[in-house]
Amino acid sequence: MSKKGLLLAALVLGVWSAGGQTRQVMLDKVVAVVGGSSILYSEVDEYARQLTAQRRAEGYTSDRDPHNEALEALLTQKLLYNQALIDSVEVNTADLVSRVDEQVSMMAEEAGGIAELEARQHMAIFNIREVMRRRYEEQAYAQAMQGQVVSRVKVIPGEVERFYKKIDRDSLPIIPEQYVYAQITRFPKSMVQAKQRAKERLLEMRERIIRGDAKFENLARMYSQDGTAIRGGEMPPMRLNELDPSFAAALEKLRPGQISEVTESQFGFHIIQSIDKRGNVYRFRHILVKPDYTQEELVASLHTLDSLVRLVRADSITFEKAARDFSDDAHSKMNGGIVSNHDILEHWSATDVRYTQTAFFKEDFGRYRKMDDYNALQRLKVGGISDAFLTQDIAGNELAKVVKLVEVIPTHTAELGKDYLRLEEMALQAKQERVFEEWLTKKIEGMYVFIAPEYRNGEFRNKHWVK
Secondary structure (H helix, E strand, C coil), X not given: CECCCCCCXXXXXXXXXXXXXXXXXXXXXXXXXXXXXXXXXXXXXXXXXHXXXXXXXXXXXXXXXXXXXXXXXXXXXXXXXXXXXXXXXXXXXXXXXXXXXXXXXXXXXXXXXXXXXXXXXXXXXXXXXXXXXXHHHHHHXXXXXXXXXXXXXXXXXXXXXXXXXXXXXXXXXXXXXEEEEEEEEECCCCHHHHHHHHHHHHHHHHHHHHHCCCCHHHHHHHHCCCHHHHHCCECCCECHHHECHHHXXXXXXXXXXXXXXXXXXXXXXXXXXXXXXXXXXXXXXXXXXXXXXXXXXXXXXXXXXXXXXXXXXXXXXXXXXXXXXXXXXXXXXXXXXXXXXXXXXXXXXXXXXXHCCCCEEHHHHHHCCCHHXXXXXXXXXXXXXXXXXXXXXXXXXXXXEEEEEEEEECCEECXXXXXXXXXXXXXXXXXXXXXXXXXXXXXXXXXXXEECHHHCCCCCCCHHHCC
16 A cells, blocks of 8 residues: 655665674774764674675675675664664654564574574563664665755756766666557456455344444455555555545544445555554555455456457558557657657656656566566567566456557667766766765764774775774
């Protein structure tokens, strides 16, 4: 139900996990202090080992000493955290308990049990939980502070053009192969009946919960068609504007403990149970049931499209007209079936028309849950039309589809006209990095920073750390 927000690129902030093979030594050493926060050698050592493992997995190395790089990343994180407290930056920490529980459970499972984990970490389980909570909280504040620093950084077309002209040609990105394609989609004719079946299943569950015959979280674990089922349907704490509008409207009306009527969203049908509300942040559970179809109903939609494909291949109707007259996809049908990412933008409520695209990279198909489209396109030549196949839309609804390969844009070096958005993204990131480094330098100069003498000779990207 949550809308996927735009993710801020990590400029210099290192976020590290304390799970897995973390080893807590009995006698640790403070290697640096920023504001009121100390950095222990064990933290630096763990982060350095994770950096090394990550690079090895990704197949590259760095000239920088990993311990020095880890130390600078942690210095940056501690400064951001302390500045966030000074500036009274607000963060949503309501989900920290569940995140800590998940992390500690994973650590205990890997260690072989709670006793084994306590022995490995040399501390009681409640101390481990508190260490985890503090680390997650610090990361949340640091990320929020960094986001606030660069949130107002924008680039205008003139800046993008100057960035493009100044950048070394060898540094321009290579734009991978892209695909432009069209589609015709059909939902099963029995959609109305399938929706009614989903509603009736949820109504029956709601009655069982209200009568006291079943617990909400138990039914969620058994029947919810959502990733939260394993947690009894509980979602991370969220604000209403982060949720599907109809889902948010139903949740807003509930008092703690109350259960909503059956509510339809873009994901399917839900019943929602309010847990509590703190400020404008809601904790809640839900059970999701999607309309489902019999095999016969799905096959019938395939037959309908296969008949349409035969007419197109026989030149009895153009693909464009077939899409306009018969496709169930409102976004593409009026454009002759040409697929854009409009449905993804709408799904994430990121409606800036500048980001509408009709050319898709291979990774876009996976990101947008369109791998069935990609697999069908791989078997086509330009102008070719696939046979009908079953797939799902971005919200997980089942449907039948045919695709036509309109154009393949070959791999090429980025050009200002063709690849403006990619270059705009690079120019924005470069400007964000510059603004952040300028801000960071000023804050380093105004904040207490101590680095143990034996760690001052390392290669710091920002020379102001060593005072």
